[in-house]
Amino acid sequence: ELMASLQCRLQTLWEEQELVLVEARECAKWGEELEVMVRSLCKPNEFERYLMFIGDLEKVLSLLLCLSSRLARVQHAMSRVDDSTEAEEKQSLHERHKLLSQQREDAKDLKENLDRRERVVSGILAKYLTEQQLQDYQHFVQVKTSLLIEQKDLEEQIKFFEEQLENLEQSIP
Numbered sequence: 692e693l694m695a696s697l698q699c700r701l702q703t704l705w706e707e708q709e710l711v712l713v714e715a716r717e718c719a720k721w722g723e724e725l726e727v728m729v730r731s732l733c734k735p736n737e738f739e740r741y742l743m744f745i746g747d748l749e750k751v752l753s754l755l756l757c758l759s760s761r762l763a764r765v766q767h768a769m770s771r772v773d774d775s776t777e778a779e780e781k782q783s784l785h786e787r788h789k790l791l792s793q794q795r796e797d798a799k800d801l802k803e804n805l806d807r808r809e810r811v812v813s814g815i816l817a818k819y820l821t822e823q824q825l826q827d828y829q830h831f832v833q834v835k836t837s838l839l840i841e842q843k844d845l846e847e848q849i850k851f852f853e854e855q856l857e858n859l860e861q862s863i864p
């Protein structure tokens with residue numbers, strides 16, 4: 692019964708993931724259209740700033756989300772540490788936690804820098820775009836960001852339920 696429930700939940704998550712992927716493809720097409728418009732309106736160096744920002748948006752968010760999920764897994768493992776846990780394993784978890792925490796702080800700094808760059812790019816685009824076009828650009832950035840977060844969240848949930856299902860299957864004789 693529990694296995695059927697996990698499989699059902701996994702099926703639902705896979706379907707949600709497929710819908711998010713469809714939305715991501717639509718967002719990518721929207722991004723391509725926006726890129727063509729920005730290229731036609733802006734100076735080459737301004738267009739390069741725009742392209743760098745859009746490219747870095749995905750990289751920095753993916754890095755931050757990945758580090759956060761890895762840190763959460765290490766924290767979960769640390770919460771299960773007890774007196775029977777070997778000192779070497781405790782030390783390893785502590786070191787991984789420290790390293791991931793520092794890397795996540797560095798990624799947060801990158802995100803703050805990215806936010807500043809986004810304001811600069813918005814300022815550049817404000818010189819060329821209509822108010823509606825500028826709002827469309829800002830909406831595009833928000834949608835792209837939320838889709839990346841949603842994709843990562845679904846990946847994590849799927850991974851969790853697959854692990855639960857695998858553990859359950861291995862525990863049954």
